[in-house]
Amino acid sequence: MSLPPDPDLEPDEAGEEDELYEHHRVVVDRGQELLRLDKFLLNRLANASRTKIQDAIRAEAVQVNGHVTKPNYRVRPADVITITLPEPPRTGGIVPEPMDLDIRYEDDELLIVNKPAGMVVHPAYGHWEGTLVNGLAYHLANLPTGRNGEIRPGLVHRIDKDTSGLLVIGKTEWAMTHLSQQFFHHTIERSYLALVWGKFEEDAGTVRGHVGRSLRDRKVQAVYPDGEQGKAAVTHYQARQRYGPVTLLECRLETGRTHQIRAHMQYIGHALFNDATYGGDKIRFGQATGAYKTFVEGCFAALPRQALHARSLGLVHPTTGERLHFEAELPTDFATALAKWEAWAAAQ
Template identity: 45%
Template sequence: MQVPDLSRSRIQKLIDGHWVAVNHRLCTDKNAMVHLGDVVQLTIPPTQPLKLAPEPIPLEILYEDEHLLIVNKPAGMVVHPAPGHSSGTLVNAVLAHCGESLLGIGGVQRPGIVHRLDKDTTGAMVVAKTELAHWQLQAQLKAKTARREYLGVIYGTFEEEWGSIDAPIGRHPIDRKKQAIVAQEQGGREAVTHWQTEQRLGNFTLVRFRLDTGRTHQIRVHSAARGHPLVGDTVYGPRRSVGVNLPGQALHAVRLALRHPVSEELVVAIAPLPEHFQTLLAVLAQRCGQSPFRLTPH
């Protein structure tokens, strides 16, 4: 039996939890054989709300008022609690900073969260502090009027100075923990990434990415599909050392531009590069006799 949207381990847990029946009888054997004509009933239990607790975790705040908060997320921080990450998340930190008034904004389990960054991706993230702000900010992302720019270091170099990657992304057909280029008729969703070369560094390149869509692992998948995975990305790239200790993929959400949900004024947040990213750029520049990249607002 195959269920495309569920991993093997997830189905096994459903069997352990008595949520699967075969021919109207409860299935308790995870290795039971299914035969042609058998009727398999699988029930997805309702999601149990996570207990969210404020935690006094320091936040680097790039912008804040009574409607929204923009932070510079560090590497290693998960955005919201989930199985295996029940504490130490951005949501736990934001709850401590904003207070319980944030609870319920945009949903019970992910209060205030408008968009996400991968655990090891650093940079600018916006959090809504009111329902109006949450609705307005999500609408801007959907309409592509909010601009999200990233800096990433890739293996190799694109032949052109700039370009776009338009390729749908969906769950990997074999490894359910990964994403991949998947045709839309097979479940892939539209994904568009624009890129521009910032600095060529020998066998590496610093690239600025801009997203039209926000699919899971979008930049990582698109870059790898073009033959230029991100440095430090052991999921979609090689497990190859570059001589710098990196916490994960060299990807940083450097610039976030949006319209304020109330005043409609342009809000631009620039997230300083984390130390490990600066070190990587300095080492690569030194190897090929170049000056290190300097981040300037633009």
């Protein structure tokens, strides 16, 4: 079984939604008679309804011997049945807290929230209160996601504490399962705005390279181009605006690895502006002296975090099948820094 995320390593961008955690594993007894898969699981899983199990099977969260199947599949002796979701099993309770959440959309199945920079998404060591999940637990307190003393506020992906932008929340078990599978199969559309150091001659490009924990610093992700470590990661980017020493990129994720955009940009020599973890909090282009140094320090002060914003989110509604698209404007700190760079570039 996969271990929960390391509390010392903040999930980023799309968090780790490409990682499926095994919640249940059942090896069918040798003497088991042929029985429908949904009926078999109903007898083996506590607090699970037949409808809930069928929903999980339809969303391809249930596999038999490593393959998806149908509810009417007849289980056989020695079959290995697994139920996997992108969120690790809960190990403790969550305290609901009233918060002024920036909710951009909500219906009976979904909730889209615009997370501000500085807010941790999920409680972990050193951040047990004031997280987005604490606020969601309060907001969703009367929904089926809170049951039997266990609160599951529908989280299916995450972004880093100091990254701003859009997150989707599932408000029902079906929505959570359906959304989880969309993330796993890479059908969710996500774009980020990133201000990075350096000039780009090309208008668009793609970064490919496995992303995994650095061997030198466990809190940092590294890129392994030959794939000897980490997991495959692909980031597509387009240059939206050039300001001389820095460039505004739109990044689209094909995968969702921890710190993917930040690690990929550092790998190609274009660390995110003011990203202290990946070396972007120093002047990377231009002389670190005089008026220019003072100007850059002023931009750092205006945007005291990595310049990364989850701008748009596209998904299929779990119930209606409708394709939905959401966008969130740049927050004030990011917009202020961009305005400073635009004015600087115009004066050159």
